Structure formats: structure tokens, C-alpha cells
Amino acid sequence: MEYQEAKEKFISTWGSLGTMWGINKAMAMIQALLFVSTKPLSMEDIMEELQISRGNTSMNLRQLMDWGIVTKEIIPGERKEFFTTEKDVQELARQIAKERSRREIQPVIKVLKEVSSIKDDKTDKTKELIKQTKALHELTENADKMLNKLINQEQNWLTKSLFKLIK
Amino acid sequence: MEYQEAKEKFISTWGSLGTMWGINKAMAMIQALLFVSTKPLSMEDIMEELQISRGNTSMNLRQLMDWGIVTKEIIPGERKEFFTTEKDVQELARQIAKERSRREIQPVIKVLKEVSSIKDDKTDKTKELIKQTKALHELTENADKMLNKLINQEQNWLTKSLFKLIK
């Protein structure tokens, strides 16, 4: 497999992985492209390489910046804006975990807490609803705590912890 | 908040959480409904409660069974089929983790391995592609190993491990 083919394969695989986990294809592909690029890319570069429109590129770059995994680079003497992504996989993982926790897991935990706190009227169905949502609430909260722990540790904590768990 | 409202809130929240993580709404809602139900439900029951069509119900129940988190119950004297979901959150989490690993993570690991193994022609861009996909490969493989570890342990291992990590 040659460079170009390998690169395209990587980008499109990353794109479809994104789709499977609720992240849009263009967004995932832009990040993948930046991730293996040796230098910052302009909007033109990205549009060209991925064959997507200016609007699409602009919107998805913005989202990636909102997620904190892509940053604008000012290149002296250039009028265009250039973009790079976080190159360190650990940091990338932490950032994504952090954002998904904040945006998606927290609101669900909130609802689970509310629902599991309704007044127990002693009927079977109410007891079951409370019991089951409480169990889910605990599980979700634990998983999320772990995720947050990962997020707030220094660089290599994740790898070390995983290693301890695995061996 | 009363029982009915709480139940509906739980089901629809679970449904939209599903959507955010690439699982379709009806599938997530059916699972949620079964999860808080005190007894097995028939297709009619599910259609009625969630206001979805027979075809939709049938297809999504099938998927849930393929995922191994819903099972058919035979109720003596009843002609209809009845369904239940795994009621234990630990087991549910393990089953979902197992399936998502098998279906989605493994194929990506395979591609990352392929791409990171291309011939190094000593150009900067090839070196960067190899380096970055290799890093991603390692991270993904570690995370997946942990997931698999969780899957193959006895019941309470997950909670215990998480607890150890958190404290």
C-alpha cells in the first residue's frame, strides 16, 4: 500500500467510525487529515483534499475548535488562516472524553437522578422504575467519574492505569 | 413528577442518548421500556406504549436480540411472543461493550494496523502518517483490551475496579 492510498484509507475509516458514534463524517475526516499532516492546512487545502465545500469546511472546523481539538495558526506573511489538530493521542482522547461527558453524559445523569427520585407510591411499577433508573444512575455516574479522573490527570496516567488493569 | 411522566422522560432521554451515540431511537426506547417494565411485554404492548409501527417494533426487537440484550419469553397459554431485556446494569453494560468492540472497534484497529505498517519511504509525510496512525493504533488497542477485560470478568469486577481508580 502506497502513501496516498494509506492516507485515504485512514481518513475514510476515521470518517465512518465517527458516523457510528454520532460524529459527522466531514468533521471526523477533517480532523484525521490534520492529524497526519506535517504542516498546518488552509481552508483551501482541506476543501481540495477532501473534496468538500467551503461552507462545510468552515462549519466543521468551527465545531472542531469548539471541541478544543483544532486550533487556528497564524502564519506570518499569510492572509489565510491555517489549522492544526492536537497531535498527541493522549491529549486528544482526554479532550474528546471531556467534551462528550459535558455535553452528553451529564444531562443524562441529571435526568436519571430526577427520575429515580420520584415519590415511591409503593406500587410495583413505581418501585421497579426507581430501582432500575437508580442502578443506571449509579453506573453512569461511576463511569463518568472515571472518565473525569482520566481527564484531570497528568499526561501518562491513562496508559499507566490501563496497563495496571490489563496485566 | 408522577410515575407516567417519569417513565416517559426516562424512555425519551434514553432514546436521544442512543441517537447521540449512533443507536437508533426506537431501538433505545424499546430497550428502555423493557428495562423498567415489571413483566415481559408483547409486540402489541410495545407498539401501543411507544406509538410505533409493527414493522419498526419487529425489526428493532430483532436487532436488540442480535445484540444479546433482549430475549424472547415463552409464556404458557399465550400465543403471542413476549420480550424482556437484561435487567442487570452490569451485565447490560458488558454486553453492549462487547458488541460495540466486536462490530466497530476491531475493524478500525485492523485498518490502523494496516495503515501504520506501510513501507517507510523516508519522506516526512510518510513518517508522519506511520507515526500518528501507530500512536492511534496503540491507544485504541489498549482501550479495547481494557473493554474486553471488563467483559470477561465476573459480575462485580467493573464496579470494584472503577472504585479503585476513583478513590
Added chain:
DNA sequence: ACAAACTTTCAATAATTATTGAAAGTTTAA
């Protein structure tokens, strides 16, 4: 202040994904 070089916005459109419902298929009881 102007205009060239750029980026953003957003209504229109396309692509994808989910849902319906009726026909075909299956199972069961008599």
C-alpha cells in the same frame, strides 16, 4: 475609505437513515 482576500452564515437541496403498512410468511389449534 476602498477593495481585495478571505471567512461565515443560512436557505435550499441532497444524502442518509428511520419508519410505515400491507403482503407474504409462519405457527398453532382444532
Added chain:
DNA sequence: TTAAACTTTCAATAATTATTGAAAGTTTGT
């Protein structure tokens, strides 16, 4: 063996989500 009771399948349709492209907005250099 028949037919009622039920489930599955799948082409048609609806709903959702992503993408385009051109107009509006912004920034920069002169």
C-alpha cells in the same frame, strides 16, 4: 388441512441530518 393469530419482510415514504453555494460579513493593506 385449514384458518386464525401472529411475525417478518421490504418497497414506499417520511424524518432527520449533512452539504452546498452564493450572499453577507470581516479583516487587512494601501
